Amino acid sequence: MARYFITTAIDYPNSRPHIGTAFEKIGADAQARFRRMEGDDVFFLMGNDENTIKVPQRARELGLAPKPYVDEMARQFQDVWRALEISFDEFIQTSEVRHHVACQRFIQAVFDAGDIYKSVYKGHYCNGCETFKTDKEVEEAGGRCPNHPSVPLIWVEEDNYFFRLSAYRDRLLDHYANHPEFIQPESRRNEIVNLVKDELKDVAITRKGFEWGIKTPFDPSQTIYVWFDALLNYITAAGYGSDPERFAVTWPADVHVIGKDITRFHCALWPAMLMSAGLPLPRRVFGHGFVYRKNETTGEIQKLSKSLGNVVEPMELIERFSSEAFRYYFLSQCPFGGDGEFSFERFAEAYNSGLANNLGNLYSRILTMCLKYFNGDLGDARADQARAWTKGADFPALIQDLRARITAFEYGFAFQRIGRDVVDLANLYIQETEPFKLAKTDLPACKAVLINLAEWLRTTAILLKPFLPRTAATFYQAFNFEEFQPWSSVSYQDAATPLLGPGLCVTAPSTGGKPTPLFPKIDLGPSSG
C-alpha cells in the first residue's frame, strides 16, 4: 500500500478560523479522501503554529499561561475541522515537546552544515505591532508605521543568526527545472522561479529576548524565528527526531497544501532548509487561492478582514445550513488554484441549484418511485442491465478524467463533469423513459428503469465521496448496496462498472412513506445575509 502524506499549513491560534482558512482544509481533505479511495495509506496532517510573539501576549490578556491558552485554541480549531468532517489523522501543535526537540536537532544539523552564521539584523521596529517593518512599508507611510502612525518607529540592530538561503539559489532553480510538478499551480510556479532568480537573500532565523518559543541550541539567548520553526512541523509530526522508523516511511510529503501568500516559504526557504539538513524534499507544493467576500449591497470584492467586519466563520454556515452545503459551495464554486468569492446570495444559489434541485431532488424522485410502485423492493437486479441510464457514455474515460482533475486539485471542473455527465443524465433518463407512466402500463419495464436509477445512486455516491462524504454515504445507504460491497472499500474504479445483486431494496430513511428530503431549499428572504 502506497504511503500518501498530505499536509495543510498550520494556523496562528490568535484568531478563530474563518471560511478562508477552512477553504484550504476542505481542499486538502477532498484530496486525502480521494487518495484513500485510490487505496493509499494516507497520513493527513494539520496543526497550529504556536511559537509566535502574539501567543504569550494574548494569553496574558486572558489571564492564562501560554500553554493552556494554545491548548484551548487547538481544541477549538479541531472542533471546527471536525464539524467540517476534515479527515485529518494528526494535529500537531508547535508547542509540543516533540516539536521543540526535533527543531533543535534540525537547526543544529543546518548549523553543523555551515549554513548558519551570525550577523546583524537591522530594521524599523514598531512597538505597536511588535514587529519589524520593511523599508518600503515605512517609506510609503511617510516614515511611520502604517498601522500606528502616532507611535514612533525604533531603529533596531540586533545580533541574529542567518540562514544562508542565497547559497541555494542554483540548486533550487535546478530542482524547479527538473521537477516541474514541484510548485503548483503553474502561475505560482512562475512567480517563485522569478523570485528565486532575482532576489533570494539570506534570512534571519532567530530572535533575541523571547521567552516563549524554541531556544536555539547553539545560543540559548536566541529563539528560533517563526518560519524556520513552523515549516519544521511537517517533519516533526512525521517522526523526525522522535521516531526514525516512522519518519523513514512517512517523509517526504506528497503534497503541502498551502495558501498562495506563503508559497515562497514553502518553495524556496523550505526546500533549501531540507537540502542543508540532507533530507529529501516534498514532492509537491500546492498554493491555493483566497476566498474573497462579495459585499451584497455594493457588489465590491473584499479581502476577508476583521477591520472590514466581513469575516464569516465556518460554524455560522455549518449551523445555519450544513457542513455538506459548506463543502459543496467551496469545492464546486471556488477554483482551488485560483481565487474564489463568497456571498450568502451565491451560496444560496449554488445550494439550491446543485444540492436541492439536482442531487436532493433526484434522490427523492428515485426513492419515491421505488417505494410507491414496488414498496422499495426491486428484487433481483442484474448488473448487466443497469447501465442504460448512461446512454452509452464512456464511463471509464469519465472516471479517468475525474481522477486527473482531482489529483490536480481542479475540484470545480470535477463537479462540472459530475453535474453535466452524471446528474443531468439521470434527470434526462427519467424524462425519456417515463417510469411513472410505465408504472401504469408495464411494471417489469418500470422496474428495469428503477434498477438503473438505483445503480445511478450507487455510482454517484462513489463519485461524490471525496467531496461530500455524508451525502455520498446517504446515497449509498439508500439501497442495500453494502451487501454487495462495503462503503469503506469503494474506489473510483468501482464507479466504472455496475455492481448489483439479488434482493435489491430501498433502505433509506423515510417519513410517512416518503424519503426524507436531503437538502431543504434555502430562502434567504428579501434582505437577509
Place this chain on the structure above:
RNA sequence: UGCGCCGUGGAGCAGCGGUUAGCUCGCCAGGCUCAUAACCUGGAGGUCGUAGGUUCGAUCCCUACCGGCGCAACCA
C-alpha cells in the same frame, strides 16, 4: 516602482490559432407530473476592455494604452 494576474451575453466562469464562442444561474415560451413550484425541451441576450500589429485566419500570439487586482519576507 519591481514582479505577476485579470477584463468573454444581466451575474459567475470555460475556451487560448481554424466549423454557427461554450457552461451554470437568472429571464421568456412550451412539455411532463415520479420529485424539494422540482425536472425536460426550445428561445432572447455577446462587435470576447480599447487601438494597432503578426497570420490565409485571432477571444486565443505580439505591442501600446485604459480599467480592476495580487504579491514584495511572517496579512489564510
